[in-house]
Amino acid sequence: MSEQTSAMSEQGNFFEDFRLGQTIRHATPRTVTLGDVATYNALFGARFAVQSADTFAQAIGYPRSPIDDLLVFHIVFGKTVPDISLNAVANLGYANCRFLKAVYPGDTLTAASEVIGLKQNSNGKTGIVYVRSRGFNQAGDEVLDYVRWVMVRKRDESAKAPAESVPDLPRQVDASALGAACPKIDGKSYDTTLAGSARKFADYKAGEKIDHVAGVTVEEAEHMMATRLYQNTARLHFDQFNAGKGRFGKRLIYGGHAISLARALSFNRLENAFHVAAINGGRHVNPLFAGGTVFAWSEILACADVPGRSDIGALRVRTLATKDRPCADFPDRKNDGEYDEAVILDLDYWVVLPR
């Protein structure tokens, strides 16, 4: 770790501002509250019982309802934006994202990133920055750890290219790394009626495809409120005056919004998948704009034991979200390898369920 700096400029960092091994402590610590939970619920309508009711959470072993995993992700991600991706052309991917400790109302989150890879593009105008970002609670415990890579503009096209360094990233998080944020679950006290389904870990099979059925239309006020809740300042989400002159003519919705919508929709037939333990990778296949209606379907990629845990099992799930296209026939990549044009998100992640 060669430096401890935060650019945190209103102009953000450009490609040539990043150095391999550089570490950045991000600004704006954030106490997460029951108010944030309510706003998040109003925006996404999640129904997983563990996060919805303290009584349910306590019955199975949590001290109280934890903060929704994706809300933690979005808050930590939001902190990284001013330093990492204010000048990003595209958010290219995620890897090795692990939720390491449950976050509760009243906890304060901070974030830091390390530059773990740099690769200038052949056009000389942009480059790819790989960062490992981590979120911490007020005790300094790590709650989240993930890698993302973004394509960032150069300020000065003549700036010298850095030595190329591309990190070796895992295709998936190993099942042995799951469950750190999940206390030992008392399965006898897990009330499947209250949770909304009797289907537990053993009831799913690799290869199974699930249509989540419902669709939800996104409004401008909603995605902006969500993205501000996370203190994510990326301008393209908020500024119609400039967006109107741009490539899309519209405000682009924060990619994480589609992830949260898909997760909430996935409750239908994944009712007991109460915890997102890890994200193996994800791709924002197409942009989403207000007025679009989001649908989702999932494929169970694998069913895995979690080493040392007899209380829970893990499903590796691939969830695809679409816009303006129901998913009864599971729209996916086509024969030519290209995605169905309605697909906006392809997310590969691990959830845990009671056994």
Add this chain to the structure above:
Amino acid sequence: MSEQTSAMSEQGNFFEDFRLGQTIRHATPRTVTLGDVATYNALFGARFAVQSADTFAQAIGYPRSPIDDLLVFHIVFGKTVPDISLNAVANLGYANCRFLKAVYPGDTLTAASEVIGLKQNSNGKTGIVYVRSRGFNQAGDEVLDYVRWVMVRKRDESAKAPAESVPDLPRQVDASALGAACPKIDGKSYDTTLAGSARKFADYKAGEKIDHVAGVTVEEAEHMMATRLYQNTARLHFDQFNAGKGRFGKRLIYGGHAISLARALSFNRLENAFHVAAINGGRHVNPLFAGGTVFAWSEILACADVPGRSDIGALRVRTLATKDRPCADFPDRKNDGEYDEAVILDLDYWVVLPR
């Protein structure tokens, strides 16, 4: 009570899935928080002092501000949707709705329903399901009890009709059943200036009509956020893609949204009606869509003593809400018995006021 089952399928129950006497424990327990209160306030802007300020509530005998009665109703109602009304064609009516115990931030609500009536329609395609739904807090105390009946589609039109059974429902809740959710009020400490009006129970007369004056326009983001806050999953409120092909071409706003809007508007000249004690009946006369501006007026149907209570009196109020039509001339049923076409809601309920 013949069964303990929850269909809780993403497909919902159809008419032939219901059995007389069947009981259903609904999914997704919900801890109600100050965050929910704030979101609800931002969406409806209620100004009743008891619910707005802990100090005011404590001065008159509450341990702290209770949760708005209608927020409790919507949350309990929301839980019943996946099991009862996901395949409803219409929400036909409410009866005998009583608020039985105050709900406070931190309380966790669950809900259960019993099928108390079934009547297949003569077209053989739908039937009416009568359910008694009840909400409970974490101690198992009943906080809400109401009957509603909905017209539900049959999955299979050839399914045999059940024996017809229509419950005998009271036209109104008796005044002796009111007040269970309201502690003894210390009238001397009830500050009418802070509450916004000197008009107490004795200042109203049966037959009095009240124009609530103000109007409020509804946006798509608002009604969807409210309805998600209640974890109400009825798809027609959220999915423009499919709604656009339907009967209205638009997302239909949850009927309860109009109830909450009307209640908030009714603060003008019912400032001290601090608690909705019961709902005698209600009808969603016309659908409401985003962009509509809601107005309301009320008629005092009766002024009643509450047996055993010298601190409070009850007004039986009928509130009508309209869209895009101010209510200075009290739009109502016309001479032919049909409602004025602007009317969207006709709600008959009891409120309590200090004496």
Add this chain to the structure above:
Amino acid sequence: MSEQTSAMSEQGNFFEDFRLGQTIRHATPRTVTLGDVATYNALFGARFAVQSADTFAQAIGYPRSPIDDLLVFHIVFGKTVPDISLNAVANLGYANCRFLKAVYPGDTLTAASEVIGLKQNSNGKTGIVYVRSRGFNQAGDEVLDYVRWVMVRKRDESAKAPAESVPDLPRQVDASALGAACPKIDGKSYDTTLAGSARKFADYKAGEKIDHVAGVTVEEAEHMMATRLYQNTARLHFDQFNAGKGRFGKRLIYGGHAISLARALSFNRLENAFHVAAINGGRHVNPLFAGGTVFAWSEILACADVPGRSDIGALRVRTLATKDRPCADFPDRKNDGEYDEAVILDLDYWVVLPR
């Protein structure tokens, strides 16, 4: 103080209803909660660390994160609306606004106003009412004190004009009056990296102009939710049915919404201006409507020591907000004294920063 009355009528007060020296206790006390904070954050996206994280606030001397100063202002202001400005033609100005005590989640706010000036306009149809409004917490401590003046319609144009009385108002709050709401700050524990910038009090100079760069588009749902959160009932913000027939054809956005947007935008390059200590004056130069994109820039008018305080210094800042016009060239009054037509807000206020 000649009277203790609250009109609090659904019709509001007209010009001839006000009396010099009259005092009004406003209705609807309000407990401010973490829920309100979250809703406010979702609507404005502020990033000042003191208000964002309990840990940060505690490290420098606060017991916990205080409520955003402007949220306090809007809530107190909202209470005054039914009595003072329901029949206002225009909100003309503010003076001598001082934040006197920090407000924390759980505090309950009430408000009272005194009529300190009256001046009928020569047209005989309207008059100007000057009020001093004050906000109090549950202990009776004054938390906010400000003067505003509004042009109010007469109910009856033939009503006799009152004796003209125009108060002598300070052009600015004296620096010696600043800081009452700010505890002694432990500068060594003020982490500028977490706060987002190393620029402290000494790094600003009078005359410096700052472009806050980002723009944010306002939606109808957002400004209505904000204004309802404050229980501000001014009808022109909510009622499209009537607004559609009016001067603008649209709902007018509450002026305070632009103030909060500008404050949130001002984080870019005023990152450590953690507390609005006073508002010297302000003018809503042009109306704002949904769909407009708000930009802002600031001028440092003065850098002042706060008598008796070695921990903080004060910047007198003038922030101008525009609609649909970026501020890189600092749009302001033109040579003829008129404002650039894009300007919507001209606010003169004091912020404090750590030294």
